[in-house]
Amino acid sequence: KQEVTQIPAALSVPEGENLVLNCSFTDSAIYNLQWFRQDPGKGLTSLLLIQSSQREQTSGRLNASLDKSSGRSTLYIAASQPGDSATYLCAVKSGSARQLTFGSGTQLTVLP
Amino acid sequence: DTAVSQTPKYLVTQMGNDKSIKCEQNLGHDTMYWYKQDSKKFLKIMFSYNNKELIINETVPNRFSPKSPDKAHLNLHINSLELGDSAVYFCASSPDREYNEKLFFGSGTQLSVL
Numbered sequence: 001k002q003e004v005t006q007i008p009a010a011l012s013v014p015e016g017e018n019l020v021l022n023c024s025f026t027d028s029a030i031y032n033l034q035w036f037r038q039d040p041g042k043g044l045t046s047l048l049l050i051q052s053s054q055r056e057q058t059s060g061r062l063n064a065s066l067d068k069s070s071g072r073s074t075l076y077i078a079a080s081q082p083g084d085s086a087t088y089l090c091a092v093k094s095g096s097a098r099q100l101t102f103g104s105g106t107q108l109t110v111l112p
Numbered sequence: 113d114t115a116v117s118q119t120p121k122y123l124v125t126q127m128g129n130d131k132s133i134k135c136e137q138n139l140g141h142d143t144m145y146w147y148k149q150d151s152k153k154f155l156k157i158m159f160s161y162n163n164k165e166l167i168i169n170e171t172v173p174n175r176f177s178p179k180s181p182d183k184a185h186l187n188l189h190i191n192s193l194e195l196g197d198s199a200v201y202f203c204a205s206s207p208d209r210e211y212n213e214k215l216f217f218g219s220g221t222q223l224s225v226l
Binding site: 034036041042043044045049089091097099100102104 | 116152153154155156157160167169202204213214215216217218219220
């Protein structure tokens with residue numbers, strides 16, 4: 001059974017800092033890994049999708065890396081802004097049913 | 113032009129009632145999902161459904177039943193609501209569940225069972 005863990009559960013940083021969010025998963029036989037952003041009272045927005053054959057994906061100030069063999073992914077956010085404040089969730093697609101398994105998220109607060 | 117829309121946003125009801133949550137997507141996707149987010153913020157798949165096949169997660173009580181009148185709609189009906197059903201329910205869609213495509217989520221329905 002796939003399990004996804006995200007550390008830390010919460011993170012508070014001053015504006016402008018670069019930061020790293022961590023995600024680990026127990027079964028390395030994955031199809032892909034996605035990073036999502038969730039704002040309070042809203043749904044999830046997919047930020048980056050990394051296929052199992054890829055090592056990283058970039059979008060603007062976001063960079064996500066994948067080390068499938070060690071069961072780890074990181075989301076790097078450069079030059080953080082208060083608008084980046086949200087909960088960031090990692091999810092992996094695995095198994096014969098190709099279902100997404102989510103972590104519990106990292107709640108990020110960027111202080112102005 | 114909301115891609116995935118679900119209604120209602122909030123639902124407060126008494127234990128034992130039957131309720132439905134509606135979901136519609138205008139993305140032309142073949143696959144739709146229902147997820148449950150509990151108080152600890154874990155998101156768990158309940159159902160995935162495409163125009164060919166319904167896949168039921170075996171951990172979901174049979175009080176929960178998805179209904180899809182067409183591939184753009186996937187409604188969730190819940191019978192005999194229990195206190196433990198209180199959660200946020202999210203609808204989502206993707207082009208096809210077989211391929212590695214992004215999911216698009218609705219904004220969620222917060223269900224409170226009293």
